[in-house]
Structures are given as structure tokens and as C-alpha cells.
Amino acid sequence: MTISTLPILAMRPKASGRVRGGHPWVYGNEIQKNPDLAGLPAGSPVRLTTDRGDPLGTVAWNPKPLVVGRLLSREAVQPDAAFFEARLRQALRLRERLFGTPYYRLIHAEADGLPGLVIDRFGELATVQLNSAFADLHRAPLLAALDAVLAPTAVIVRLDSPARTLEGLALSEPEVIGTWSGPVPLEENGTRFQCDPLDGQKTGWFYDHRPTRAFAASLARGKRVLDMFSYIGAFGITAANAGAAEVLCVDRSQHALDHAQASAALNGVADRVRTEAGDAFSVMEKLAQAGDRFDIVIVDPPAFVKSKKDLKAGLRGYQKMTRLGAALVADEGIFVAASCSHNVDREAFQREVSLGLSKAGRSGRILQSGGAGPDHPVHPFLRESAYLKAEIIALA
Numbered sequence: 513m514t515i516s517t518l519p520i521l522a523m524r525p526k527a528s529g530r531v532r533g534g535h536p537w538v539y540g541n542e543i544q545k546n547p548d549l550a551g552l553p554a555g556s557p558v559r560l561t562t563d564r565g566d567p568l569g570t571v572a573w574n575p576k577p578l579v580v581g582r583l584l585s586r587e588a589v590q591p592d593a594a595f596f597e598a599r600l601r602q603a604l605r606l607r608e609r610l611f612g613t614p615y616y617r618l619i620h621a622e623a624d625g626l627p628g629l630v631i632d633r634f635g636e637l638a639t640v641q642l643n644s645a646f647a648d649l650h651r652a653p654l655l656a657a658l659d660a661v662l663a664p665t666a667v668i669v670r671l672d673s674p675a676r677t678l679e680g681l682a683l684s685e686p687e688v689i690g691t692w693s694g695p696v697p698l699e700e701n702g703t704r705f706q707c708d709p710l711d712g713q714k715t716g717w718f719y720d721h722r723p724t725r726a727f728a729a730s731l732a733r734g735k736r737v738l739d740m741f742s743y744i745g746a747f748g749i750t751a752a753n754a755g756a757a758e759v760l761c762v763d764r765s766q767h768a769l770d771h772a773q774a775s776a777a778l779n780g781v782a783d784r785v786r787t788e789a790g791d792a793f794s795v796m797e798k799l800a801q802a803g804d805r806f807d808i809v810i811v812d813p814p815a816f817v818k819s820k821k822d823l824k825a826g827l828r829g830y831q832k833m834t835r836l837g838a839a840l841v842a843d844e845g846i847f848v849a850a851s852c853s854h855n856v857d858r859e860a861f862q863r864e865v866s867l868g869l870s871k872a873g874r875s876g877r878i879l880q881s882g883g884a885g886p887d888h889p890v891h892p893f894l895r896e897s898a899y900l901k902a903e904i905i906a907l908a
Contacts, residue, residue, distance in 0.1 A: 519556075527563070534893040539578055554573070599624065618631040634707075639668045648681055670714070733755035737808045739812075742761035742812075766789045809840050812902075837868075848903070881902070883902065
């Protein structure tokens with residue numbers, strides 16, 4: 513199918529203003545029915561027009577979710593290997609300006625012009641999340657382009673994100689392409705880690721918190737640090753490497769904590785890093801009962817609000833984690849609270865953090881209200897996709 517023969521997706525009268533203004537999504541209630549789209553594979557490119565036939569660009573078509581069209585270009589394009597290679601090289605040029613080492617998120621979905629695609633780079637290995645029908649359908653040209661741009665020794669394709677179900681895609685086990693075995697090494701903020709891109713969360717690592725981890729670590733020299741929901745110890749080991757006197761990493765997963773201990777050894781700080789497997793809320797309550805206090809407490813949980821129906825309970829969770837975590841902060845200590853729930857906006861999260869502080873009988877000064885690092889860019893017309901929120905507070 514050539515560009516000139518692509519089916520047409522026409523918008524309803526007076527419905528194209530938002531897309532004309534820059535928004536990259538088309539919703540199902542904004543389009544006219546077209547029998548030519550019936551049977552078209554989900555993720556296929558189509559030509560988007562106004563109701564009068566004026567061209568608006570090329571979008572990826574999927575009739576199953578609320579967002580039926582995801583913008584690929586304002587021009588007529590065909591998502592072949594050359595298309596993907598151009599987008600990858602553009603993203604690579606930006607990341608190489610931002611970072612001196614090859615450890616970062618290379619592609620962050622719409623913000624990098626590739627809807628529903630996530631690529632994290634770990635030196636010579638890349639992990640790929642195909643979270644949209646567009647990315648899934650065009651797997652072959654995408655991987656060919658990735659090989660041309662990075663020539664990775666291995667690519668791990670993750671097909672287990674819940675986002676796939678919203679696109680009507682099946683979940684399945686990861687696929688390994690190339691030569692790889694064992695944990696993946698990486699470096700961030702001058703600290704070395706190892707992660708598991710097959711059995712770990714998402715792509716195995718969370719590059720998004722890079723700036724928040726750096727700021728927290730800059731305050732850690734000679735201090736006691738508690739890293740709750742630690743996963744593989746990114747906050748805690750970075751703090752230890754910056755001179756923290758003692759670090760406790762707490763996570764439900766012993767497998768994740770095993771990687772944390774290995775990473776501590778990589779940096780020569782194993783003697784200052786302890787780990788404990790357990791439920792974060794229960795552990796915080798136990799520490800409080802024992803009268804334990806820390807100079808820095810980080811609470812960075814997985815998403816409490818995975819969908820709108822979870823919002824009320826999730827907000828209570830953020831308030832509770834703040835109440836319990838703030839109670840463990842020593843006088844004039846630092847409290848770091850974070851949320852990766854994209855269904856919780858920044859204002860709502862900040863409100864629950866404030867309520868939690870109040871219930872803990874604490875107050876202080878907000879030093880930083882942050883978000884994801886620059887390798888997780890935000891599309892200027894999809895600001896709601898800025899999912900990550902982090903509050904760094906100096907408590908009284």
C-alpha cells in the first residue's frame with residue numbers, strides 16, 4: 513500500500529480544531545465512518561483529513577481504544593524502516609547532547625514522534641516496549657531501524673505492559689533477539705547498577721527519577737537513609753555512593769533486593785547498605801514503633817492508581833505513605849515522596865502529601881517539586897502525559 517492509496521480518516525464538521533492546533537490524538541467521537549477502514553489491521557497508517565478533505569497528516573488507526581488515531585506526521589508518510597530510522601536518529605542526537613554515557617530512555621512514545629513505543633538503552637543492549645497497535649504492527653521495520661542506528665548486541669522486546677490491553681493487544685512473555693545473558697549493567701549519576709530486563713519491572717530500570725535521585729544523594733553525606741519501595745535500590749545506593757553513612761532499602765521483592773545488594777557491592781558500599789523484604793507500610797509502622805529515625809526518607813511506590821476507578825483508594829494510599837514516612841524523618845531531615853500514577857495530577861498528589869504531613873504532625877519547606885528527567889520529554893499538547901511527580905521537603 514502506497515501513501516497515495518492509504519485509506520482516509522475524515523473528521524466530523526467542526527471537530528478538527530484541536531488537532532489543527534497541535535494535539536496528536538484523534539478520538540472516536542470526532543470521526544466520520546468510512547467502510548474502507550473496516551478490516552484494516554490495527555496500527556495501520558491512514559490519511560487524516562478535515563470534513564472538507566483538507567489534509568491534517570498521517571495517523572495510526574486503531575478502532576478499539578478511545579484514541580482511534582495517533583499522529584505520525586503532519587505530512588504524508590509511510591512507517592517503513594527509513595521512517596523509523598529518521599526518528600531514532602533524531603532522538604539519539606538529543607540524548608547524546610543530554611548524557612555522556614549510553615544509559616537513558618531513547619524513545620518516549622508521542623514526545624519522540626513514535627506513539628506507544630518505549631526504548632531504553634543500556635549500553636550495547638536495548639529494551640523495547642511495544643505498547644500500541646502501531647508499534648506492534650510495525651515491529652519488523654522498527655527493529656531493522658534500531659539495528660541500523662545502534663547495532664545493539666541484544667534487544668529485549670517487552671510485551672507484558674497493561675497498556676497493550678487498552679489497544680486490544682495480547683500480553684506475552686518477553687522476546688530476546690541477539691546475544692545476552694545475565695543481569696544488565698548500567699550507570700547513572702556516577703553510580704553503577706545491575707538490572708533484570710526480563711523479570712524486572714517495565715524495562716528493568718526507571719531512568720525517569722535520575723534528577724531526583726541526584727538531588728537526594730547530594731544531601732546524603734554522613735546521613736542515615738531509608739529507601740522505601742526501593743525496587744533495586746536506585747535511590748539508596750546512589751545515596752550510599754554519595755557518602756551516606758547507612759542505607760536501608762525496603763521492597764516486597766527479594767529478587768529486586770538481591771540486585772540491590774549486588775549493585776551495592778559494585779560500588780564498594782555493601783558495608784553501608786542493608787536490605788529488608790517486606791510490605792512497605794508494615795515495615796514503616798514497625799520502624800516507628802521501634803523509635804527509629806532517618807535523616808532522609810524516600811517513599812517511591814509503584815502506581816497506586818492504575819485506572820480512574822482506583823483514584824479514591826490510591827489517593828488515600830499516598831496520604832498514608834506520607835504520614836508513615838514523615839514520622840520516620842529525624843529533626844531537620846529530608847522527606848522525598850513520589851508518584852508515577854498518570855491518573856493522579858500534580859495538584860491532587862501534592863494535596864495528599866500535605867494532608868499526610870499534617871497527620872504526622874510535621875511541616876517544613878518544599879525544596880523541589882520535580883518530575884521525570886529530560887530523556888522522558890513531554891509532548892507540548894499532551895501535558896497530562898507528564899506522569900511522574902516528586903516532592904523533596906526539608907522537614908522541621
